[in-house]
Amino acid sequence: MRDDITHLFSRRTLLQGAAGAAAIGGFSGLASRPARAAETALDVFAPLPPDPSPPGAAKFGEAAFAAWQQAHDAKVKYELLAWPQLHDRMATAFASGTSEWDVVYMCAWVPEFIDFIVPYADKLPPSTVADMPVSSFKTVTWDGKRYGAVFTLSLLTLFYNTEHFEIAGLKEPPKTWDDLKRYTKELTRDGRYGWVLDYADSAGIGGTASYWMCFLQQAGGTMYGPDGEPVFNSDAGVAALQMMMDLMKLGTDPGSMSYAGINDATNVLLAGRASMMMNWPYMWKPAQDPKQSKIIGKLGGAILPAGPAGSASIDGTDAWTVTATCKDPALATKLIDFYLSPEVQKRQALDTGWLPIRISVLGDPEVQKALPNASIVLEQAKHPYNSFVTQNYNQITQAIGTEIQKALQGRQSAKQAMANASEQVTQIIKHS
Amino acid sequence: MGSSLTVVRAGASARAEPTGRSVSGTFEQRRRRVGIGFVLPALLVLAAVLGFPIVQSLLLAMQHVRLAAGHMHVRWIGWExxxxxxxxxxxxxxxxxxxxxxxxxxxxxxxxxxxxxxxxxxxxxxxxxxxxxxxxxxxxxxxxxxxxxxxxxxxxxxxxxxxxxxxxxxxxxxxxxxxxxxxxxxxxxxxxxxxxxxxxxxxxxxxxxxxxxxxxxxxxxxxxxxxxxxxxxxxxxxxxxxxxxxxxxxxxxxxxxxxxxxxxxxxxxxxxxxxxxxxxxxxxxxxxxxxxxxxxxxxxxxxxxxxxxxxxxxxxxxxxxx
Known part of the structure; x- marks a missing residue:
């Protein structure tokens, strides 16, 4: 009996069986090939939620996203990564030529990766472009061509704890630098701090240097002259840093020097342990979530206090771009147009807290009601919000941020820090 | 069985020719050659997996290699x-x-x-x-x-x-x-x-x-x-x-x-x-x-x-x- 079984499963029989299975598999593959060929796959590289993520990746607009894929006979595949790792992953993939993405999220990196993306945004429907702030294209435009479309209006604005304000007898948000300093001092009491921010990471948007850029513009300064040389080692540059140092002494949470991401600082404000901070608009929604916040109904917002030259901010520059190796640029452009459609933009705002970029959706009563900070961000957008994005943005902000950190720790004066930073940035530009 | 026979033969030859080039030595050489043949693929894989990146890294360090504005700028600069x-x-x-x-x-x-x-x-x-x-x-x-x-x-x-x-x-x-x-x-x-x-x-x-x-x-x-x-x-x-x-x-x-x-x-x-x-x-x-x-x-x-x-x-x- 055993011999019979051995015979039944002899090597030859197995090989014959395998060949038959392969033939059937091959035939079925042939039969189904026409159906598969019609479906186009798009690969999208994006941040993981809670950072700004597309529909289907974040929990919003899922039905519309499925309908879009069906209507376009397309399959969209997301590759999602935590925001701090996006830049380095992209740099590696682009440099090694292994990028297979069609649509890529960008944040201040358009000049850096300019040859790996295409200026598709010049072909966006005029109706879409007309409904977006002209200034939103500033950080995605290079040599007069638009390489991306910003999909969320993300400027830093002021957030504060209204209950702390009431206790301190403060009736309205600070409007000037002097107000901000005075408020910070008065609100630092009972184990709480007046101001909190994340100063541990020097580089990039949301790094220490980028926060200083807000104060720099509020002081009337700028980063570069017409010849591209750094000009921030000026009275305005020093005043901006001195303002940060003053806030540090008057009542900044000392932990700010150790917080390496905005979420660390946000948690302090949401726990009621600090009274004011500047933050991105997305913060409004988690502040109303009882799982994340102890200050529900106590969060106020305002534009950033004005320095000698007025209020100013920086731009988060969250944008969609199309890669130079895109398999189907026309379809990729359609996908981004879908991301920017009023319906998706509205769900993005209502469900995730990331504000829309479309002016019409920003003005939508339902959005305004759900996100009272939308009008504040719109107001902030009337003031300068230059992020001073360049090809070597990370290296430059690392150098400046490190000098700022030393000054914030009291290891050097604001003047010395600006001089050191200027010297380093000059060398970086010279060697790049 | 075959291997034990070989061992016996090798031992016998060694006793027969105590000095000079022995059959045992020849066997040892053949054994080594076969061994190298077996190990060679693994050595080649190791050379590719370990050696190539090391050499490449040494070469990269002697060049100005910078990804800027979407271009890979490469220039030989020696020890700079x-x-x-x-x-x-x-x-x-x-x-x-x-x-x-x-x-x-x-x-x-x-x-x-x-x-x-x-x-x-x-x-x-x-x-x-x-x-x-x-x-x-x-x-x-x-x-x-x-x-x-x-x-x-x-x-x-x-x-x-x-x-x-x-x-x-x-x-x-x-x-x-x-x-x-x-x-x-x-x-x-x-x-x-x-x-x-x-x-x-x-x-x-x-x-x-x-x-x-x-x-x-x-x-x-x-x-x-x-x-x-x-x-x-x-x-x-x-x-x-x-x-x-x-x-x-x-x-x-x-x-x-x-x-x-x-x-x-x-x-x-x-x-x-x-x-x-x-x-x-x-x-x-x-x-x-x-x-x-x-x-x-x-x-x-x-x-x-x-x-x-x-x-x-x-x-x-x-x-x-x-």
Whole structure:
């Protein structure tokens, strides 16, 4: 009996069986090939939620996203990564030529990766472009061509704890630098701090240097002259840093020097342990979530206090771009147009807290009601919000941020820090 | 059957031709040739997997390779990347930080590991559960470990502050990662916590190889506890300690995850180690040539230590009895 079984499963029989299975598999593959060929796959590289993520990746607009894929006979595949790792992953993939993405999220990196993306945004429907702030294209435009479309209006604005304000007898948000300093001092009491921010990471948007850029513009300064040389080692540059140092002494949470991401600082404000901070608009929604916040109904917002030259901010520059190796640029452009459609933009705002970029959706009563900070961000957008994005943005902000950190720790004066930073940035530009 | 026949034939030939070129020698040569043939594919794979990146890294470090504006700019510059490093304050600081980190790590891990091994080798410490508990820090995934410590050390909610304050050791919460030297020291301690288990187990294995009779003889000779440790335990652990020191030095040069998760090199570059700097220069600044030069410095240091390690592992030749 055993011999019979051995015979039944002899090597030859197995090989014959395998060949038959392969033939059937091959035939079925042939039969189904026409159906598969019609479906186009798009690969999208994006941040993981809670950072700004597309529909289907974040929990919003899922039905519309499925309908879009069906209507376009397309399959969209997301590759999602935590925001701090996006830049380095992209740099590696682009440099090694292994990028297979069609649509890529960008944040201040358009000049850096300019040859790996295409200026598709010049072909966006005029109706879409007309409904977006002209200034939103500033950080995605290079040599007069638009390489991306910003999909969320993300400027830093002021957030504060209204209950702390009431206790301190403060009736309205600070409007000037002097107000901000005075408020910070008065609100630092009972184990709480007046101001909190994340100063541990020097580089990039949301790094220490980028926060200083807000104060720099509020002081009337700028980063570069017409010849591209750094000009921030000026009275305005020093005043901006001195303002940060003053806030540090008057009542900044000392932990700010150790917080390496905005979420660390946000948690302090949401726990009621600090009274004011500047933050991105997305913060409004988690502040109303009882799982994340102890200050529900106590969060106020305002534009950033004005320095000698007025209020100013920086731009988060969250944008969609199309890669130079895109398999189907026309379809990729359609996908981004879908991301920017009023319906998706509205769900993005209502469900995730990331504000829309479309002016019409920003003005939508339902959005305004759900996100009272939308009008504040719109107001902030009337003031300068230059992020001073360049090809070597990370290296430059690392150098400046490190000098700022030393000054914030009291290891050097604001003047010395600006001089050191200027010297380093000059060398970086010279060697790049 | 075939192989045994071959052995017999080889032995017979060796007896027949005691001098000159023997059949046994020929067999040995053939055996070696066949062996090399079998090993060659693996050697080729190793050369491709290990050799190619090393050569490529050495070549990259001799060039200006920079990804800027979407272009890969490549230019041969010889030793310039290395000479630039010497003038680079960030590199000098990272080198100093790495030396401090490595020295501290070796001293602490070795001494704590030895202490733990001695306790575990004691009759009261021979419960299996103690060894399982010891291994836990080592078994935790590196990034998970870093995140765990990030919360422990948090200035506002960290359990370390809460415990120390409740014990009256501190009167206000401390920003553990807010000052360069303190942050670097904390990173060191966290890495020591993770590294001690492996070294302790290494020492424990060494301790269990020391013949008990030596201790009994020492007791009979009137040696006290310290003398038994000094003249029996330490010499018995000599090889294990040397290997632990070399391995721990190499591993401490590779630390990256803690810096990346806990401090990102801050504050003010106070916790930048060489490995993190190589990463930052390569992937943040896209200066691939300089990044390769830093990586090669780490490689050279590790390579020298690895040679030392291999030499130490070689069995010592016994002097022929006179």
């Amino acid at each position: 990347n290395y000479t630039d490093l010497l003038a680079d304050d960030s590199f000098v600081l990272a080198l100093a930080n790495s030396i401090f980190f490595s020295l501290g790590e070796v001293v602490l891990v070795t001494s704590i590991g030895l202490g733990a091994a001695l306790l575990l080798n004691h009759r009261l410490g021979r419960f299996g559960i103690l060894r399982v508990l010891l291994i836990v820090p080592w078994a935790i995934a590196p990034v998970a470990n870093a995140v765990l410590w990030k919360w422990i050390l948090n200035a506002n909610y960290g359990v370390l502050n809460a415990v120390l304050k409740s014990l009256g050791i501190i009167d206000h919460y401390v920003v553990w990662l807010g000052e360069p030297m303190r942050a670097l020291t904390l990173l060191l301690l966290v890495d020591v916590w993770k590294s001690v288990p492996f070294i302790a187990l290494l020492f424990l294995a060494g301790l269990q190889r020391i013949p008990r009779i030596l201790y009994r003889a020492a007791v009979l000779d009137g040696a006290n506890g310290w003398q038994r440790f000094r003249f029996v335990t330490l010499p018995g652990l000599r090889n294990a300690i040397t290997i632990a020191v070399v391995l721990q030095t190499i591993w401490s040069l590779r630390v990256f995850d803690l810096v990346f998760v806990l401090t990102r090199g801050g504050p003010a570059d106070g916790t930048v180690l060489l490995n993190f700097l190589a990463y930052r220069v390569t992937f943040n600044f896209l200066d691939i040539g300089s990044g390769a030069a830093i990586a090669n410095v780490i490689f050279a240091m590790s390579f020298l230590l690895a040679i030392l390690y291999i030499r130490l592992l070689q069995p010592t030749k016994r002097e022929p009895a006179s």
